[in-house]
Amino acid sequence: MLSAMPNDLSIAAALAALLKERKQTLAVAESSAGGLISATLLAVPGASAYFVGGGVIYTQAARRGLLRVGDDAVKGIRSSSEPYAQLKAKAVRELMGATWGLAETGASGPTGNRYGDAAGHACIAVAGPVERVITVETGDADRERNMWAFTRAALKLLEDAVRAGG
Secondary structure: OOOOOOOOOHHHHHHHHHHHHOOOOEEEEEOOOOOHHHHHHHOOOOHHHOEEEEEEOOOHHHHHHHOOOOHHHHOOOOOOOHHHHHHHHHHHHHHHOOOEEEEEEEEOOOOOOOOOOOOOEEEEEEEOOOOEEEEEEOOOOOHHHHHHHHHHHHHHHHHHHHHHHO
16 A cells, blocks of 8 residues: 655655746656656645646556557557657647656566566656656665655656756
């Protein structure tokens, strides 16, 4: 069972203030973080000023139905990879008409995924005025710790991109 949300939401609060100050919006497509990225952002009062929406894109059916990304668009692109994260970030940004798209895909644990990635592996991408993508490897098999690690990494990546993108 997931523990309570961490008391320190300073990274989300700082990001929220930055997005509001710049009158920019955000859409999220997460996977292994299971909705924690969105929940952390939405825990900050005033989130409706910048958070457009998003979804947990956990399966191929979700990718097809929620992101409207067909099978042809992902031919040759493996899930839980940087190119796949970039594709998801661009798709959610475009669908929601947001300034920024943020996407995460990976393996939270306790085992790896069917693509050969170990637990604690995630790829995170930002699409918008600045594009960024990173791979996170926690080396941890604990599902909940990985979900929080992916969330913190995603928010940090987005904050860095927003600061760089003006």
